[in-house]
Amino acid sequence: MSDHPSTYVPKTGFEKWLDSRLPIVRLAYDSFVDYPTPKNLNYWWTFGGILSVCLAIQIITGIILAMHYTPHVDYAFNSVERIMRDVNYGWLIRYVHANGASMFFFAVYIHMLRGLYYGSYKAPREVLWILGCIIFFLMIATAFMGYVLPWGQMSFHGAVVITNLIGSIPLIGGPILTWLQGGFAVDQATLNRFFSLHYLLPFVIAGVVILHIWALHVAGQNNPAGVEIKSKEDTVAFTPYATVKDGVAIIVFLFLFSVFVFFMPNALGHADNYIPANPLVTPAHIVPEWYLLPFYAILRAIPDKFGGVIAMFGSIAVIFALPWLDTSKVKSMRYRPVMRWFFVIFVIVCLGLGWCGAQLPDAQVIPGLPSFTLFDGQLNSYLWLTRLFTIYYFVFFLLIMPWIGLKEEPLPVPASISEAVLAEHNKKKG
Amino acid sequence: MSEPDNTAAAVNDDPSRRDFIYIAAGATAVGAVGAIAVPLVAQMNPAADTLAMASTEFDLTKVQEGQQIVIKWRGKPVFIRSRTGAEIKAAQDTPLADLKDPQTDADRVKAGKEQWLILVGSCTHLGCVPTFGAGDYGGWFCPCHGSHYDTSGRIRKGPAPLNLVVPEYDFLTDTRVKIG
Numbered sequence: 040m041s042d043h044p045s046t047y048v049p050k051t052g053f054e055k056w057l058d059s060r061l062p063i064v065r066l067a068y069d070s071f072v073d074y075p076t077p078k079n080l081n082y083w084w085t086f087g088g089i090l091s092v093c094l095a096i097q098i099i100t101g102i103i104l105a106m107h108y109t110p111h112v113d114y115a116f117n118s119v120e121r122i123m124r125d126v127n128y129g130w131l132i133r134y135v136h137a138n139g140a141s142m143f144f145f146a147v148y149i150h151m152l153r154g155l156y157y158g159s160y161k162a163p164r165e166v167l168w169i170l171g172c173i174i175f176f177l178m179i180a181t182a183f184m185g186y187v188l189p190w191g192q193m194s195f196h197g198a199v200v201i202t203n204l205i206g207s208i209p210l211i212g213g214p215i216l217t218w219l220q221g222g223f224a225v226d227q228a229t230l231n232r233f234f235s236l237h238y239l240l241p242f243v244i245a246g247v248v249i250l251h252i253w254a255l256h257v258a259g260q261n262n263p264a265g266v267e268i269k270s271k272e273d274t275v276a277f278t279p280y281a282t283v284k285d286g287v288a289i290i291v292f293l294f295l296f297s298v299f300v301f302f303m304p305n306a307l308g309h310a311d312n313y314i315p316a317n318p319l320v321t322p323a324h325i326v327p328e329w330y331l332l333p334f335y336a337i338l339r340a341i342p343d344k345f346g347g348v349i350a351m352f353g354s355i356a357v358i359f360a361l362p363w364l365d366t367s368k369v370k371s372m373r374y375r376p377v378m379r380w381f382f383v384i385f386v387i388v389c390l391g392l393g394w395c396g397a398q399l400p401d402a403q404v405i406p407g408l409p410s411f412t413l414f415d416g417q418l419n420s421y422l423w424l425t426r427l428f429t430i431y432y433f434v435f436f437l438l439i440m441p442w443i444g445l446k447e448e449p450l451p452v453p454a455s456i457s458e459a460v461l462a463e464h465n466k467k468k469g
Numbered sequence: 470m471s472e473p474d475n476t477a478a479a480v481n482d483d484p485s486r487r488d489f490i491y492i493a494a495g496a497t498a499v500g501a502v503g504a505i506a507v508p509l510v511a512q513m514n515p516a517a518d519t520l521a522m523a524s525t526e527f528d529l530t531k532v533q534e535g536q537q538i539v540i541k542w543r544g545k546p547v548f549i550r551s552r553t554g555a556e557i558k559a560a561q562d563t564p565l566a567d568l569k570d571p572q573t574d575a576d577r578v579k580a581g582k583e584q585w586l587i588l589v590g591s592c593t594h595l596g597c598v599p600t601f602g603a604g605d606y607g608g609w610f611c612p613c614h615g616s617h618y619d620t621s622g623r624i625r626k627g628p629a630p631l632n633l634v635v636p637e638y639d640f641l642t643d644t645r646v647k648i649g
Contacts, residue, residue, distance in 0.1 A: 196597060196613075199595070199596040199597065200595040200596060200597065200613060201595075202596075203594075203595040203596040204595065206596075217514065217515060218510075218513050218514050219513070221513055221514070221515055221516070221519070222515045222519045222543075222544060223515070223519075223543045223544055223545065224543065224544030224545045224591075225544075226519075226544045228515070228516070228519065232513070318541065318544060318545070318546060318598075319539050319541060319546045319590075319598060320598060321597040321598040321599075321600075321611075321612055321613060322612070323612050324612060325597065325612070325613045339614055339628075342628060343628075343630075344594055344595075344628055344629070344630050347628070399615070400614065400615055401615055
């Protein structure tokens, strides 16, 4: 916290010398050793640390892959295959990087849902939340451009579909699209600039992460009780308590990571991306990577091209506005008996959108069930199921959040973190 | 006064001179930022060699009736389809009222060459390559988001807003076209 006085005492002569010139050891000590942490943090709070590890893994493996990759339409696919077959441990580094992206998104979604459930976006943490949203958006851009680099069929046609989204903007869309692609189609210029930006953006993310942590340390951490730190009794030191807890979670997370890398490295990918890009043939079924499926589903739910693009970007933009959409004074949904049910439905809807995004829009949801045509599609189709989910997604943020916050009768909120911890302890003892 | 007053107070008392320097410096800075931004932004646009991509010629005798051949032009696929009599009739008989982007078949082919339909093979929705002969209207079907095109390449059903684009082309001889 900002009012947390520094307790760092330089011990050696060198530390004293450095401390009066660049107090970097003091900054690290105050931020990650003596930093007061709410003593009731549960394992959902370990995903921040996990995400730092994910970013580090992606940057390190990415820099190595760039040493062996060729960003050229004629060589990109083959250079990736060479990494897999000939470069020493290239297969390992590429599989870690490719699955690392999935692990990164898996962790970020849990991190965001944790913030949603425990009200971590509410005052005084609005800027902290928005910085997180910016990181998420940058992650999407980085992941998309990274997926284009192997120059397989999915890479190429995914790039065509997503860049064409920009082209749907009235009037200025066409020139912007040509500017973005550097030509009249996705081609060499597009691949080359995507490689450049894919290399750049992770460092931009790292920069925003520093701001995110800075904002976190100014406002102080939220916690499962959703009440602010009031006294020293409410906290423990970051080291060893939070560091070790984060460490345990990181080890468990790396186990999961390893299962994918070593036993099912292509489970989350798509077989079509092992076919070299061919601009003349589109794969029968284009799908993005799993972590972007919910947004892809929202895009397809809208019958109008530009409307679909607006809805897709709107589904991310609405997350930015969350601190001002929630009207409840209570942070943690532990004490919000009505809202927590809408939260559970929201999680199911997000998973449902992801499921729908992977299906053909015209396919039947329940095979064989008689149905009828509603407007432009069969009611018993993924098109209409997607629309149902899309409506809930927006209603959750734009209507349920403000309305339930005003109407709901919250449960009694504990006076302090200590009180919440003691109450739970006594309940467990019986 | 005969001598110029150079004290600090006197300089600060001359607001018009200060304002001029502020505005001039500010305007120069804005101009400089703009001048720097132009090349940085413009380099992203198609380079001269990309713009200079030549037109392409094609020998129509390679296409059998009822079939299409796909060639690459400006990095995009171009469909060259030799339509059957039934396909031409279906395209011509479609009432304009049924169309999302109304256009007669005659506007989409060269007069007297109704057999040949030449289109940019890029779905007007999000740019996928539609599949030949599939869909509800016998033209093309886009596998990405389910747009159906008829035998004149006009959008009939699905999310695409416009008909498949007819590129600029000319018949050099009866069996040879130049696209672009």
